[in-house]
Structures are given as C-alpha cells and as structure tokens.
Amino acid sequence: METFLIKAAQLILALAILIIIHEFGHFLFARIFGIRVEKFYIFFDPWKELFKWKPGKYIGGLGRQKNLGKGDETPECAESDSDGKKSGFWKDTEYGIGWIPLGGYCKISGMIDESMDTDQMKQPPKPYEFRSKPAWQRLLVMIAGVLFNFLLAILIYAGIVFATGERYVSVSDADKGLEFSGAALKAGFHNGDIPLEADGEKLDGLPSEDRMRMIQAKEVTVRRGDGTAIVKIPEKFIFMLEEEAKSDTAQINFFTYRIPTRVTQVMPGEGAAKAGVKEKDEIIAINGKSTPSLTEFLSTLEGHDNETIDVTVVRKNLNAADTLNLPVTLSDNSKMGIGLEIDPSAFFKTKEKRYSIFSSIPRGIEMGTDRLTSYVKSMKLVFTKEGAKSVGGFGAIGSIFPESWDWIAFWNIAAFLSVALAFMNILPIPALDGGHVLFLLYEVIFRRKPSEKFMEYAQMTGMALLILLLVYANGMDIIRFFFK
Secondary structure, three states: OHHHHHHHHHHHHHHHHHHHHHHHHHHHHHHHOOOOEEEEEEEEOOOOOOEEEEOOOEEEEOOEEEEOOOOOOOHHHOOOOOOOOOOOOOOOOEEEEOOEEEEEEEEEOOOOOOOOOHHHHHOOOOOOOHHHOOHHHHHHHHHHHHHHHHHHHHHHHHHHHHHHOEEEOOHHHOOOOEEEOHHHHHHOOOOOOEEEEEOOEEOOOOHHHHHHHHHHOOEEEEEEOOEEEEEEOOOOHHHHHHHHOOOOOOOOOOEEEOOOEEEEEEOOOOHHHHHOOOOOOEEEEEOOEEOOOHHHHHHHHOOOOOOEEEEEEEEEOOOOEEEEEEEEEOOOOOOOOEEEOOOHHHOOOOEEEOOOHHHHHHHHHHHHHHHHHHHHHHHHHHHOHHHHHHOOOHHHHHHOOOOOOOHHHHHHHHHHHHHHHHHHHOOOOOOOHHHHHHHHHHHHHHOOOOOHHHHHHHHHHHHHHHHHHHHHHHHHHHHHHHOO
C-alpha cells in the first residue's frame, strides 16, 4: 500500500506541474493579446471544485464561498474592459483545483473548447474574445501550451545535468564493440569494431560528440579482434547516413552499442512468462544459435511467428549461474512478451561529465529533442496488434515511477511525460490543441473560418474520441491487473 501511495503521489504531482505549465502557456499568450481568460483550473471540476479563487472577489471550495469584495463574480460584469487589459493581467480569471486529476483547462472567452459554452458564442463578438482576434494571434495562443511543455522538458533536463552531471559510456570503453548501420558497414566498419581515434584524436567523450567527430573525420582507428584497423571515411558519409535515416529501420546515429540481451520485464500471460523466463535472465541463444548481442537476438527472433522456440538463458544466483533451455511460444509478431535492457551503462565502465549553467542549456535542448524524436518514432508501434495491447492509462504511467521517492528519477520521468504531452496535444485531433491549430491553418490558407456549428460538432467528436481512448487505455490497465 505504501508503494502505491508513493507512486500515486509522484504521478499526481507530475501531472499537476505539467498541466500548470501547459495551461499557463495558453493563459500568458491570451492575456498578452488582450483575450480574457475566464477560468484557469488544475484538474477537471464537473459539478463541484475542491478550491476556487478570484482575486479581490471571492474564495471558496467544496460548495462554500466567501466574498472578498463588491465585484460581481461573473466575468461579463467588467464591460468597461473593452480590450481585455484594463482590469488587470490576472484579476479577471477564476483560479481553481478540480477533483478529477485527469487534466486541466484554461477557459478562454469566445472560444469553442471543452466547456462547450455555446450560449456565449450566440452573442455578438466582443473585442476581448478569442474569436475577435487575428488568426495569427489565435494560432500562437493555441501553440503556446505545447511550446511551454517542450521548454519545460528542456529546462528539467538542463537542471538535471547541471545538478548531477551525466554518466555515459564512451565508444572506446564498449569492450564488446559496436553494431553499425548499412551505410557504415559499406564505409568499412565491421560489427564488433571498437572506435579508438578520429583523425588521431582519442574518442572518449559523450557518444553524441564522438559520433559527429567520426562522421566528420577523414579516418577512424578501430580495434578489430586482436589488432587495429583504419577506416577511411567517405567524403559524403554524412549524406549517406541521412539518406539511410529516411527508412524506417535506420537512424542517423549509424551505430549502437553491442550489448547482451538482458531481460528487465516479463509480461504476465505472454510466452516468456509461461515458459519461466525471469527478470535479469540473459538470453544467449535461440534454437541453439548463439546470440551474443541484443541486435543478433532481435534479428534471429524474426520469422518465428506463432512458433515454439528453444531459448537458452543464463540465470545468475548468489554464488553461481545456471544455464537453462526454456520452450517459449511466440506471438504472431514473433514476440515473447519481455522488456530488455538497452542502457549501455548497465554493462560497461562509465565516465562522468559535469556541466556549468551555460553548458547545461544546449545539452538540455539536445536531450529534449532526442526524447521527442524517439517518442515520435515509437508511436508507429501503437498501431500494431502488439502495440495496441501495450497501451496503458494512468496505472501504466504511475508504474514507471520509482517505489521510493527519488527526485532525480522523478524529474527525469516528468520531463519525458512533458515531451509526450507536448506531442500528443499537437496531434490534429479536434478537442486537442492540434485540432484548433489545424482549423486555424485552414483559416489562414483559405481566408475564411470554419462555421461555428462545424467547430461545435468537431469539438464533440474529438472529445468522444478522447474519452473512448481514455476508457480503453485505463481498461487495459484493469485487465492486466486482474488477469496477469
């Protein structure tokens, strides 16, 4: 129970922070352009709110309210505020906390949003309303939430590397060697090579830095077997990598660490769990064929849809290690239902780099961009059969937080969730920011607005889709909990 409460507290805190920053982006740009913001709420408040406050007018919660001044509590009272600015930057907004921790909202005057306030839209447009402003201002208001979430992720990553430094495995310390892409193999690299020098300079920095040094070098010295070899880098090597990266299976990284296949998670009810595979097992062979690296394991696994294969694992005990042969039945996508360790630092010697305040910002930008790119690329898996089964709701999100409170781990997860929230919100789905952006781009291009009736129907359709997705994702959490 204690573990559950710790994870739940971290989840709620992370969501609250991300929601506040996201909605503040909308709020800030709306007020900059003189658009009135009627409500700013953390979490949803159907029927009742836990807390509400309007500066100088009232404060309340759970049905009780105390008036603080003479002002009418309805925002429409300030008719003298014709441009949305005269009554103060923040004073005309009601701030509150809802009781359903599934999101939040910023109710902007004159806009069809999740509040579905159609009565307001039937009135003549007022100068301080969203619909009265130029399209470019409305576009910036809608993009601001996503932008602020991404900026938050960058600041968190920058703060983490400034506070703790960064542990990494240099390519020269990867004693099992590297796995190279097709373009790199054509250039002369061999799988298992350990890069040592680029144009005579030792490669022992951050992998991202050494990767670029190798791409730009004329020659790279590698350890190959018991000796060394020189790889002549083609003049247009970077263009070869960029062309290769256009495919679904390649990345401009051009190499990955050659690491063992270590199990970090076993999915209940899947083939591996039924066969007795356990966390921390290392898979060394499939059907008697040696798979000394993760890449070789994944390639060997392909093409065995719905088959039962012989998986050889090494299981370390307190004083020894056992080698076991386990019959594992695969799914129709040649999956056995396991999670695998992909962090090289779990296998190799690590180094540490410290950052100043100024150098931490570029690293934060790089980390945020990398996380966003990886997340976008992984989204295609959601539309596969296995991906649909793995979709989870708040239970799945909460489970990724540590069992004990660890601030570094918390902020790392919060930064990743902020990137994910930014991407999900910019999807062109009605009811999300991306849906509003899509309609605004239509208005800019064709110089006419979609009708308000169309916007109402689009908003309702989008909300219905989001509710169905929410029910499905959290339903999968419940199914996995009871039928694991």
